[in-house]
Amino acid sequence: MASPPNALMRQKLEQLSLDLFWSWSHAGDAVWRQLDQAVWDRTENPRFLLQQLPADRLEACLSDPALLQDVNALIQERQRYRDRQLWTDNLPKDLRTPRSIAYFSMEFGLSEALPLYAGGLGMLAGDYLKAASDLGVPAVGIGLLYQEGYCRQFIDAAGQQAEAFPYSEPAYLPIEPVPSPNGNHLRIQLELPGRLLSIRVWQATVGRVKLYLLDSNDLLNSATDRGITAKLYTNDPETRFLQELVLGIGGWRLIETLNLPIDVCHLNEGHTAMVVLARTLSIMARTGRSFWPAFWIARAGTIFTTHTPVSAGFDRYSPVEVPLPTNYIRDILKRYDIEADLVLALGRLNPSDTSEPFNMTWLAVRGSAMINGVSQRHAHVSQQLFAPLYPRWPTEEVPVSHVTNGVHTPSWDSKWADDLWTCACGKSRWCGTTEELPVGIENLSDQVLWTFRAQQRSDLIVKLRRRLEAQQKTHAGTRSHVDPDTLFDPNVLTLGFARRFTDYKRAGLLLSDHARLKRLLNNPNRPVQIVVAGKAHSNDPQGKQLVAEWVAFTQQPDVSHRAVFLEDYDIRLAQDLVAGVDVWINTPRPPMEACGTSGMKTLVNGGLNLSVPDGWWAEAHNGKSGWAIGTGAWTNGVSGVLSEAEKNSRDTADAEALYQVLENEIVPEFYERPDGALPDAWVARVRTSMANLAPHFSANRMVREYYNSYYCPAAAAYHTRQKEGGKLGQTLEDWKNFLVRHWNQIHFGTLESEPCVRGVAFSVQVYLGEISPDEIRVELYADGAGTGSSPFRKIMTRADNLPGAEHGYIYQLTIPIDRPPSAYTPRVIAHNEHAFLPAELPLIRWQH
Numbered sequence: 054m055a056s057p058p059n060a061l062m063r064q065k066l067e068q069l070s071l072d073l074f075w076s077w078s079h080a081g082d083a084v085w086r087q088l089d090q091a092v093w094d095r096t097e098n099p100r101f102l103l104q105q106l107p108a109d110r111l112e113a114c115l116s117d118p119a120l121l122q123d124v125n126a127l128i129q130e131r132q133r134y135r136d137r138q139l140w141t142d143n144l145p146k147d148l149r150t151p152r153s154i155a156y157f158s159m160e161f162g163l164s165e166a167l168p169l170y171a172g173g174l175g176m177l178a179g180d181y182l183k184a185a186s187d188l189g190v191p192a193v194g195i196g197l198l199y200q201e202g203y204c205r206q207f208i209d210a211a212g213q214q215a216e217a218f219p220y221s222e223p224a225y226l227p228i229e230p231v232p233s234p235n236g237n238h239l240r241i242q243l244e245l246p247g248r249l250l251s252i253r254v255w256q257a258t259v260g261r262v263k264l265y266l267l268d269s270n271d272l273l274n275s276a277t278d279r280g281i282t283a284k285l286y287t288n289d290p291e292t293r294f295l296q297e298l299v300l301g302i303g304g305w306r307l308i309e310t311l312n313l314p315i316d317v318c319h320l321n322e323g324h325t326a327m328v329v330l331a332r333t334l335s336i337m338a339r340t341g342r343s344f345w346p347a348f349w350i351a352r353a354g355t356i357f358t359t360h361t362p363v364s365a366g367f368d369r370y371s372p373v374e375v376p377l378p379t380n381y382i383r384d385i386l387k388r389y390d391i392e393a394d395l396v397l398a399l400g401r402l403n404p405s406d407t408s409e410p411f412n413m414t415w416l417a418v419r420g421s422a423m424i425n426g427v428s429q430r431h432a433h434v435s436q437q438l439f440a441p442l443y444p445r446w447p448t449e450e451v452p453v454s455h456v457t458n459g460v461h462t463p464s465w466d467s468k469w470a471d472d473l474w475t476c477a478c479g480k481s482r483w484c485g486t487t488e489e490l491p492v493g494i495e496n497l498s499d500q501v502l503w504t505f506r507a508q509q510r511s512d513l514i515v516k517l518r519r520r521l522e523a524q525q526k527t528h529a530g531t532r533s534h535v536d537p538d539t540l541f542d543p544n545v546l547t548l549g550f551a552r553r554f555t556d557y558k559r560a561g562l563l564l565s566d567h568a569r570l571k572r573l574l575n576n577p578n579r580p581v582q583i584v585v586a587g588k589a590h591s592n593d594p595q596g597k598q599l600v601a602e603w604v605a606f607t608q609q610p611d612v613s614h615r616a617v618f619l620e621d622y623d624i625r626l627a628q629d630l631v632a633g634v635d636v637w638i639n640t641p642r643p644p645m646e647a648c649g650t651s652g653m654k655t656l657v658n659g660g661l662n663l664s665v666p667d668g669w670w671a672e673a674h675n676g677k678s679g680w681a682i683g684t685g686a687w688t689n690g691v692s693g694v695l696s697e698a699e700k701n702s703r704d705t706a707d708a709e710a711l712y713q714v715l716e717n718e719i720v721p722e723f724y725e726r727p728d729g730a731l732p733d734a735w736v737a738r739v740r741t742s743m744a745n746l747a748p749h750f751s752a753n754r755m756v757r758e759y760y761n762s763y764y765c766p767a768a769a770a771y772h773t774r775q776k777e778g779g780k781l782g783q784t785l786e787d788w789k790n791f792l793v794r795h796w797n798q799i800h801f802g803t804l805e806s807e808p809c810v811r812g813v814a815f816s817v818q819v820y821l822g823e824i825s826p827d828e829i830r831v832e833l834y835a836d837g838a839g840t841g842s843s844p845f846r847k848i849m850t851r852a853d854n855l856p857g858a859e860h861g862y863i864y865q866l867t868i869p870i871d872r873p874p875s876a877y878t879p880r881v882i883a884h885n886e887h888a889f890l891p892a893e894l895p896l897i898r899w900q901h
């Protein structure tokens with residue numbers, strides 16, 4: 054039996070194991086490893102490790118003073134982390150201060166010990182929660198707890214990708230049941246046709262932040278209903294829709310059950326759009342208002358982040374194939390006396406066309422006050438995708454702005470990098486603002502930086518050898534001629550390519566000329582080595598073919614010591630790779646990389662990026678910190694419509710550019726040692742990349758940007774609209790209805806222009822009918838002067854009433870002009886200081 058102090062220690066360790074803070078604390082790694090190295094190396098799951106730890110082993114460990122000291126240091130580190138001054142503590146507290154933000158996502162990638170992600174979307178959500186915790190942003194995550202369906206990849210005897218879908222045992226995951234007031238496991242109910250679905254609620258602790266996970270695997274449910282939340286991204290549309298109901302409606306009900314003071318809902322992808330409905334219904338119940346005023350109120354506090362650059366990525370439910378939305382929503386709406394079609398129309402481009410599929414992304418767009426893409430370029434692409442919802446608006450004015458993604462740096466830095474940055478920039482460098490960090494790194498000497506890089510590279514090689522050995526032992530298909538102990542050379546330029554093997558990522562680009570790649574790898578004076586990893590989706594034969602091609606390539610005897618394919622790309626493998634490689638390669642087909650984040654993970658570790666300038670790299674690339682493949686330009690307007698021939702010629706050109714930059718720039722620069730020891734130019738690049746890019750492309754910067762530019766204005770608008778029983782929500786709805794009804798009365802006289810000393814004086818007669826001049830704005834507009842330049846728009850001022858005309862006014866504007874007066878057109882748009890425009894009411898009337 055454990056003695057009392059032992060029990061106390063176990064309790065403390067349990068507390069540590071349940072806080073995913075351990076997933077980014079290097080001090081934590083050391084403790085868990087000492088407790089049970091074998092289990093830690095296999096699982097990196099402290100919760101499981103503790104459950105497996107025999108009492109006598111714990112006792113033995115705890116009589117080891119050094120270990121005891123490490124445990125206490127870790128406990129103190131966590132305590133310090135929780136007690137410190139937060140970034141948010143220093144911000145003014147006012148109407149704009151959000152009490153709490155709910156971050157909704159289908160996936161969360163926090164740690165391999167809690168596998169609830171498929172790719173970049175999940176990693177981003179995980180990194181977001183960690184950075185929110187670092188900064189003290191009051192966020193909670195809301196997601197689903199999947200127990201099956203997380204794909205593990207291995208290489209079968211024929212050298213092909215095979216998959217396993219192991220079952221996650223909730224008891225071993227670093228989560229806890231959320232207790233209900235009576236002490237049972239908290240359950241949320243959702244009315245489905247003929248039954249009530251019971252949803253269990255779990256919580257994961259991520260530093261100061263909670264992630265709530267909804268789970269339908271409850272004995273109270275039917276066998277099929279228990280499986281609703283079993284798998285991430287099932288192909289079955291009915292289950293998919295049910296998952297989206299559980300996440301959106303169940304998630305909002307959870308917020309109400311727990312009384313969380315949420316002002317802002319942050320929706321990620323259309324999957325989460327049902328939140329809009331649930332929140333509207335609850336505002337109706339609270340204020341007694343009808344649907345639309347409540348919708349105005351809910352929308353003020355809702356922001357939507359889109360993550361895909363193709364409309365095929367939007368979830369759609371066709372009324373013919375899937376009459377589900379109607380059936381399922383009907384039961385939820387019953388209490389409110391609302392027709393299902395009222396809601397479904399919000400998911401259709403043409404609300405009155407009932408044959409149109411129900412598109413979750415349209416619902417999210419219509420239900421959000423602010424919308425953003427995940428890089429500057431992705432926002433442009435999204436403007437094109439969403440343009441049909443803003444008829445007659447210039448694409449540049451479709452209300453989609455951008456917050457470029459960032460990564461949670463402490464989760465991706467190696468122990469070496471952590472030490473280096475701690476010396477240069479202090480311990481709490483990622484917990485406040487980061488704008489002052491570059492100086493610390495800029496002051497590091499060449500010697501220090503190059504030694505640091507060498508350490509990172511040799512650490513990686515040790516890990517790769519261990520991994521190769523393990524996979525060769527278990528999977529014959531990964532065997533090659535190479536003895537794992539001779540894989541790679543610590544002094545050789547090391548490239549890495551790892552990501553999902555999906556068409557647009559073009560994992561085959563480097564392989565397009567085997568002989569040329571081999572010449573690079575086997576150059577006798579300036580050799581190169583490359584590590585490759587990545588999973589193809591289980592029903593993507595082309596992706597799987599590329600996996601097999603890489604496996605076969607790396608097994609050829611003339612390159613197998615310089616090229617390796619590692620199975621089962623996941624968070625842990627990503628952490629090893631991004632820390633150790635010299636160059637991280639990314640080859641997306643533009644403009645398909647919405648952002649891309651794995652390249653950002655190398656920044657803090659001194660790795661350099663070689664990428665098509667698409668997504669984030671289009672913003673980051675400046676010639677000084679990495680390299681570009683081609684120009685990244687794309688010509689096909691709305692993405693995703695390249696013909697096969699266009700794809701092929703694009704791919705050929707980009708492959709050529711990729712080989713050339715490697716041969717002519719990267720390899721020479723790495724091996725160029727002017728003073729015999731240090732590659733000066735290379736080290737200078739490492740320094741710039743670390744100093745300038747790492748802080749900017751961090752989740753710290755991203756979360757602060759969301760907080761300042763989205764959450765604060767959304768919280769303020771939400772508070773204003775919901776007070777006094779939602780009075781403003783009603784006013785806005787009345788304003789909208791009035792404008793919509795009378796909009797057709799607006800018309801223009803001719804636009805006059807007169808040269809004058811200050812340029813050109815424009816004036817136009819505008820007839821507003823019953824609409825008051827306060828409810829609209831008259832603007833002068835001209836298209837951008839050249840391609841890529843932004844359009845001209847300026848408010849015209851009302852001068853006189855038109856003599857003898859009813860509701861007729863003269864609007865004027867004098868400006869210096871740089872093109873003929875005929876390039877300018879007046880227009881009328883809706884105006885209301887309390888509305889987000891044109892997002893909430895895209896009315897527009899042009900003179901012609």
Ligand SMILES: *Cc1c(COP(=O)(O)O)cnc(C)c1O
Binds near residue numbers: 171650
């Ligand atoms: C970072 C990461 C991703 C996303 O990488 P991209 O470059 O955006 O494709 C996917 N999977 C894992 C395991 C990651 O760590």
